[in-house]
Amino acid sequence: MHKVLHVGPDTCYVVSKLQKEDETEAWGIEPYDIEDADSSCKSLIRRGNVRVADIKFPLPYRPKSFSLVIVSDTLDYLSPRYLNKTLPDLVRVSADGLVIFTGFPSNQKAKVADVSKFGRAAKMRSGSWWVKFFLQNNLEENEAINKKFEQASTQSSFVPKCQIFHLKSLH
Template sequence: MSRRQVGSGRRFVDSGNFPFASALHHKSRSSPLLSIGLVVLGALLLIAYAYGGPGLFRGNKDVSRIEGDYTCTAEVLRAIPILKKAYGDNMRKILHVGPDTCAVVSTLLKEEETEAWGLEPYDIEDADATCKNLVRRGLARVADIKFPLPYRAKSFSLVIVSDALDYLSPKYLNRTLPELARVASDGLVIFTGYPGQQRAKVAELSKFGRPVSVL
């Protein structure tokens, strides 16, 4: 998956092209209150961030997450041996839902007596040969998880979700969680990078009769 960074804007003040640069510079020399005001403004922003959390600047992180800059893929791969010990035979049929699903599925398929499928909630851009092969074999697909999943009930013993629920609205989160529980027969493991109010709703999965782990 390609990762594009949002380009920073040109610094007009540094280049001297900003028409009011000299005026601001003159004002800063003549008014020491301007420096104090900037310090106070910075302090207020830090306080707002501390109390508001990452969600205050969620817009920028939405872009970064979609482009693949912030994912839990590495954590998922490192957790596979731990999950195998915890779930034992229930690791035989696994569905991974999230970005970089081809990498996760490829790793899971290397485990003995393990079948794995992947569901990518975002478009797969610049997929490599391995990912294209998984798609051709029907082991990986792209689907919008805000709608019913294209699987029968209890199709998988374990469902692993990463970076797929963090930015769903409560409306779609309440639809997607039961769907994930529906296709899992033994367990549901959720990796989340930006905990918030949505995490509390995971506790409601108990009424669907599926154990859930949030990592």
């Protein structure tokens, strides 16, 4: 059984899709306001599958609670001060690794809607900035998974519109 935690906007959608997969338990943290959430999202929140929480604070999970943690469109809105606390905490709750989706550096301007929804503009950081940040926090990229992902992307002609990082969990 795989236990997956998704952190980011549209968590309800991602969790509902993952729950349909065999051998997968899915949980989510929605770090932003969900006042316009639909009934299925509200149901996931009532059942406890999705939490609305500020990820700047420690996550309410034990170490290695999840096989995989997926973080999308969230870390770009945190200052380095909060990243120093949040990213290691996300790694802490992962048993097998962390997948991070961050903004693409060539798209430097956040949309006005993004600024108002999240309260601040995203900081589009380069791949080298992230690698340096990972090293400073003793976080290691999973090169084997990176290679597999690149091979699969090449075979299917997939070109991501964001940066994707695969980090190892802490052992």
